[in-house]
Amino acid sequence: MLALSVTATNRFYLPDFVIAAGETMQVAMILENDEPFTAFQTDLMLPQGLTVVQDDGEYLFDLTNRNASDQTILSKLRYDGALRVESFCMSVKPYSGSSGALVVINLTADEDFTGPATIGLKNSFFTTVDGIEFVLPVESCQVQLLAQQLRGDANGDGVVTIADVSFLIDYLLAGCQSSFHSQNADLNADGVVTIADVSSLIDWLLEN
Numbered sequence: 001m002l003a004l005s006v007t008a009t010n011r012f013y014l015p016d017f018v019i020a021a022g023e024t025m026q027v028a029m030i031l032e033n034d035e036p037f038t039a040f041q042t043d044l045m046l047p048q049g050l051t052v053v054q055d056d057g058e059y060l061f062d063l064t065n066r067n068a069s070d071q072t073i074l075s076k077l078r079y080d081g082a083l084r085v086e087s088f089c090m091s092v093k094p095y096s097g098s099s100g101a102l103v104v105i106n107l108t109a110d111e112d113f114t115g116p117a118t119i120g121l122k123n124s125f126f127t128t129v130d131g132i133e134f135v136l137p138v139e140s141c142q143v144q145l146l147a148q149q150l151r152g153d154a155n156g157d158g159v160v161t162i163a164d165v166s167f168l169i170d171y172l173l174a175g176c177q178s179s180f181h182s183q184n185a186d187l188n189a190d191g192v193v194t195i196a197d198v199s200s201l202i203d204w205l206l207e208n
């Protein structure tokens, strides 16, 4: 009997995260891939109370620095309420790397969001440089309500520790790698997250 060893693991998913009512935060969509993918399509199913931020009528989805060849990202609200997200490029260079954030979503929770809720990801099709299409598993993630916003809690785990300093520095160097609470991270409240906020956070940890 022929034994097949299946080692390929291709997943596209959102990790579980917490969000405060009224908060806008960045959430990464993670791609783990054995194949050299160059384009994809997926349907994002958001629960009541969570919405993707829009700018000029466009939903704010951004490709991370895994976008090595000018891939474009587009999205559209479908009749069934799903947000269809598509990314492709004219050249045939694949997304770089084999794991980590591929897309960053800007998500807002309504003021009356109470959690917990589920975000679904389905109809995920990825295409390789050779034009082979892969159907990736249906995924879901759990969204919990953060009781209150915590100044300095960049990773949103409910406590302010040295881990938030590392998280903040990683964010500044590499962009969003998982769920990033920009309001929490903006310690000096000037509306942007910069190295100045890292200094403020370290000062705060030293004093408290």
Ligand SMILES: [Ca+2]
Pocket: 152, 153, 154, 155, 156, 157, 158, 159, 160, 161, 163, 164
């Ligand atoms: Ca934290």
Ligand SMILES: [Ca+2]
Pocket: 185, 186, 187, 188, 189, 190, 191, 192, 193, 194, 196, 197
């Ligand atoms: Ca700031």
